[in-house]
Amino acid sequence: EAQVTQNPRYLITVTGKKLTVTCSQNMNHEYMSWYRQDPGLGLRQIYYSMNVEVTDKGDVPEGYKVSRKEKRNFPLILESPSPNQTSLYFCASSPLPTSEGYSTDTQYFGPGTRLTVL
Amino acid sequence: KQEVTQIPAALSVPEGENLVLNCSFTDSAIYNLQWFRQDPGKGLTSLLLIQSSQREQTSGRLNASLDKSSGRSTLYIAASQPGDSATYLCAVTLNDMRFGAGTRLTVKP
Numbered sequence: 001e002a003q004v005t006q007n008p009r010y011l012i013t014v015t016g017k018k019l020t021v022t023c024s025q026n027m028n029h030e031y032m033s034w035y036r037q038d039p040g041l042g043l044r045q046i047y048y049s050m051n052v053e054v055t056d057k058g059d060v061p062e063g064y065k066v067s068r069k070e071k072r073n074f075p076l077i078l079e080s081p082s083p084n085q086t087s088l089y090f091c092a093s094s095p096l097p098t099s100e101g102y103s104t105d106t107q108y109f110g111p112g113t114r115l116t117v118l
Numbered sequence: 119k120q121e122v123t124q125i126p127a128a129l130s131v132p133e134g135e136n137l138v139l140n141c142s143f144t145d146s147a148i149y150n151l152q153w154f155r156q157d158p159g160k161g162l163t164s165l166l167l168i169q170s171s172q173r174e175q176t177s178g179r180l181n182a183s184l185d186k187s188s189g190r191s192t193l194y195i196a197a198s199q200p201g202d203s204a205t206y207l208c209a210v211t212l213n214d215m216r217f218g219a220g221t222r223l224t225v226k227p
Contacts, residue, residue: 035217040219042122042207042218042219043207043209044217045214045215058214059214090161090162092162106152107164107215109161109163110161111159111161112160112161
């Protein structure tokens, strides 16, 4: 079954304690991205990756890091979490954009990780 | 900077009613527009994708239209069912994907 998995699904932590949220996809997609969803703001892109070892900032990258050492995995790292990073996080993947721009195929989303930073 | 707005923020209808969800965007230079469904505690599921050259897409009881020049899209749901209750998000794509805040739909039995 084609899917994007995220772990953990729920996490409560304290300010300053480093954490990693894992993301894995089994569709051999080149493009992967991380979003955060906050009430009234919709989804905002944090980071994205076009392929292995290629990552770039989205709209709200401050306080986050990512790595893409393998095609299937795209972990999100919070080196020193703060309460304003309390949010619902989604990982997504899709085929690489076409020459015209974005992929004509949809993005596949993980189930989400609800993070609370106290 | 592209901004996407969805109205209304919440909608409650009786079962069987036809309904329309609205999405507007400020920059007409887009490659495509997508409608997603989000259930509580779940990820997003793509419902319909409309390329910029298309005017509408249909899937079952769902019909999405796109008027790029006016920066508007509508999602029409026919004969609504309680199982349609969810949050519906629209997203436009150019170099990245921009989401609206969503419309929370409740269909009452």
